[in-house]
Amino acid sequence: MRYIQRQSAYARGLHWIHTIACLALYVTGLILFIPSVAAAVGPSAVQGARVIHRVMAAIFVLAPLLSIAIRPKGFVHVIKGWIFKWDEKDKEFMKKFPKYLLLGGSEHMPDQKYMKSGQAVADLGVVFMSILISVSGVVLLWPAFFGGGQIVLWSLLLHDAAMILLGVMLIAHIYIGAGIFQPYRGSGRIMFGDGKISESDALYHWGTWAREEIKKGDSVSLE
Amino acid sequence: MAETAILYDSSKCTACKGCQVACKQWNQLPSPLVAEEYEFTKSFQSPLDNTPDNWLIINFSEVNKEVGIDWNFMRNACFHCSEAACEMACPVGAITKAANGAVVIDQAKCIGCRYCVASCPFGVPRWNEATNTTFKCWQCQDRTSAERAPACVGTCPTGALVFGDRGEMVAAASERTAQLKELGFANAEVYGESELGGLHTIVVAHRGLEAHGLVRDPRISLTNFWQALKPLGGLAAAATVAGLGFSYFMARNYSREDVVYDEVNDTLVNKTEVK
Numbered sequence: 001m002r003y004i005q006r007q008s009a010y011a012r013g014l015h016w017i018h019t020i021a022c023l024a025l026y027v028t029g030l031i032l033f034i035p036s037v038a039a040a041v042g043p044s045a046v047q048g049a050r051v052i053h054r055v056m057a058a059i060f061v062l063a064p065l066l067s068i069a070i071r072p073k074g075f076v077h078v079i080k081g082w083i084f085k086w087d088e089k090d091k092e093f094m095k096k097f098p099k100y101l102l103l104g105g106s107e108h109m110p111d112q113k114y115m116k117s118g119q120a121v122a123d124l125g126v127v128f129m130s131i132l133i134s135v136s137g138v139v140l141l142w143p144a145f146f147g148g149g150q151i152v153l154w155s156l157l158l159h160d161a162a163m164i165l166l167g168v169m170l171i172a173h174i175y176i177g178a179g180i181f182q183p184y185r186g187s188g189r190i191m192f193g194d195g196k197i198s199e200s201d202a203l204y205h206w207g208t209w210a211r212e213e214i215k216k217g218d219s220v221s222l223e
Numbered sequence: 224m225a226e227t228a229i230l231y232d233s234s235k236c237t238a239c240k241g242c243q244v245a246c247k248q249w250n251q252l253p254s255p256l257v258a259e260e261y262e263f264t265k266s267f268q269s270p271l272d273n274t275p276d277n278w279l280i281i282n283f284s285e286v287n288k289e290v291g292i293d294w295n296f297m298r299n300a301c302f303h304c305s306e307a308a309c310e311m312a313c314p315v316g317a318i319t320k321a322a323n324g325a326v327v328i329d330q331a332k333c334i335g336c337r338y339c340v341a342s343c344p345f346g347v348p349r350w351n352e353a354t355n356t357t358f359k360c361w362q363c364q365d366r367t368s369a370e371r372a373p374a375c376v377g378t379c380p381t382g383a384l385v386f387g388d389r390g391e392m393v394a395a396a397s398e399r400t401a402q403l404k405e406l407g408f409a410n411a412e413v414y415g416e417s418e419l420g421g422l423h424t425i426v427v428a429h430r431g432l433e434a435h436g437l438v439r440d441p442r443i444s445l446t447n448f449w450q451a452l453k454p455l456g457g458l459a460a461a462a463t464v465a466g467l468g469f470s471y472f473m474a475r476n477y478s479r480e481d482v483v484y485d486e487v488n489d490t491l492v493n494k495t496e497v498k
Contacts, residue, residue: 002483032336034453038315039332046315046334102466104474143337152341153312153446164456168463175467182477200481203491214484 004202004210005219007195010074014067015191021060022170028053029163054141061134081115082124089208090117101176105183111207126169133162196221226324226423227367228389228415229376230396231298234403234429235383238267238281238296242375242384246279246300249363249374273299275351278360279375284436297435298375298384298424301326301347301360305420308443309339309348309359311450324389324423325362333357344419344441362423392425403429410434419443 007015028049031037038046068075089110097118100107115123139146139155146152178192179185186201199220202210213219247254253276255261261270268283279300286293307326310318317332318339328339328348335355339348348359363373371377372386385392396413403411410431415422418441428435481494 032314032334033456035314035316038334043315043332043334050334050336102470102473104470104472105477106473140336143341148337148341150341150444150446152338153444156312156338156341157446157452160452160456164452164459167456168459171460171463172467175470181467181470182474183479198481199483200494203482203484204479211484211486211489215486 001223002199002214003196003221003223004199004213005195005221006190006197006202008074009195010071012191012195014063017059017063021056021063024052024056025060026163026167026170028056033160033163057134057137057141060130082120084113084115084120086117093117094121100183101181105181111211112205112209114206114209116206122169122173126166126173129162129166129169133159133166136162226389227362227387228303228324228392228423228425229362229373230385230387230392230425230427232383232385232396232399232427232429233296233298233435234399234408234411234427235381236281236296236298237381237383238283238294239380240281241378241380242298243277243279243281245374245378246360247277249366250278252276252278273347273349273359275349275354275358278358282436284434286434293430293434295430295434295436297428297437298426299347299436300375300424301362302345302415302419303360303362303423304418305422306443307419308342308344308447311443311447312338312342314338321362321364323362323367325364325367326359326423327361327364328357328359330354330356330358342444342447344438344443389421389423389425396425396427399427400429403427 031041031046031049032053041049089112092110093112094117096107096109100109136155136159139151140159143152146155175181176184176187178188184205186198187205189195190197197205199210199214202213246252264271266283266285268281270277270280273280279298282297282299284295284297286295303324303326305320305324307318307320310320310326314336315332315334317329317334319327319329321327333356335350335357337350337357339357340346340350348357350357363371363375366373366377367386376384376386385395393413393416396416400411400413408429411427411429412432414426414428414432414437415424426435426437428437432439482491483494484490485492
């Protein structure tokens with residue numbers, strides 16, 4: 001059976017780091033977000049959660065920034081993946097996806113390029129929310145430096161709002177990306193395994209891209 | 224327990240600072256042990272602002288007149304609001320309202336996030352870097368629970384500070400304000416009767432609110448209502464999980480044929496047919 005290499009070891013490593021940081025940020029953040037949880041775990045655990053939250057936040061912010069410095073070409077590749085001219089198939093994908101997701105993959109989806117149109121929209125939303133949550137987090141970390149008062153309260157509001165939206169996106173991302181959603185079974189291997197996808201799955205999810213890769217042949221292997 | 228309040232009458236205050244000292248003494252708040260720790264500003268006010276170790280200070284507003292100056296004193300400490308912005312902002316429930324209306328910080332629960340500092344419309348709570356917790360007046364709950372007046376009230380030599388049933392304090396303040404108006408203080412006003420749902424420090428401002436540095440019509444910032452996001456967040460997460468659960472159920476019998484790409488003829492072929 002033929003497999004196509006979709007993600008590099010570097011990209012997967014970065015994704016692992018972000019996954020751990022993200023999950024740790026949610027666990028520690030929810031302790032601070034829900035007073036009854038904070039009361040249940042006690043002040044020492046809350047203080048511990050705050051320290052871990054800050055360390056993980058630093059990793060969450062620095063990992064992609066350092067990555068841009070270390071692999072600028074990879075960054076350009078990612079940006080190009082998000083910004084592309086939509087054709088009719090991309091528009092059709094967006095129109096069909098809600099029904100496809102809700103009704104269990106019964107809809108026939110059009111072929112897609114390296115980045116699905118819906119994937120690009122979701123990614124850009126996540127990036128925007130991540131910047132918002134990071135900037136507001138910096139203000140909350142050093143409130144006195146930013147003058148305290150209203151800017152802190154607005155940062156808190158935006159931090160929490162971004163957390164909720166990112167949380168909803170994260171749940172959906174795990175459901176689809178990790179292959180809990182039946183039509184996406186096996187896709188967890190792309191980021192959490194060896195970065196490969198079977199020819200059949202690649203043709204189903206990213207038909208246009210899969211054909212191009214198979215024709216080129218340099219990222220295809222037999223198993 | 225009935226709601227109680229401190230009544231501060233600026234017209235009777237001589238700014239002797241006995242209340243400041245009594246507060247520090249009773250609550251065992253340390254003072255600087257080095258010379259000239261507080262900046263000399265040519266004002267009699269000292270320190271210049273509340274600090275984690277100075278929960279109560281007397282503000283000196285000095286206004287030039289044709290001859291001499293007006294000293295407009297003000298007791299600057301927590302007002303113990305009924306609608307307390309600090310209590311709303313605290314993410315861990317460390318700030319609570321006592322049965323008598325006093326707003327109290329539980330030091331054991333405080334995590335030093337300083338959201339209360341940012342949200343208080345009066346700028347009262349102060350963060351202590353050494354303990355990483357926030358401090359403010361707690362209206363001497365240890366004394367009031369034993370039916371004693373707060374330390375500041377107990378030491379006031381002129382009767383500018385009185386403690387008692389909140390309703391009685393409001394009535395006394397209104398009566399005193401009427402007297403002051405008759406005595407020529409036309410701008411005399413009562414502060415705290417209805418502000419932020421009713422304060423538990425009632426003030427007689429004999430030269431008017433602004434002259435004594437009081438915030439007219441204090442408001443809780445709209446951003447303080449971020450707490451409303453909590454149930455919304457839970458609802459959003461629950462709706463997402465429910466929607467995806469439905470999706471999972473609908474796709475329970477999902478299956479598809481494996482295909483391979485015939486790049487020569489540019490067609491997809493079912494894997495079973497390839498054999």
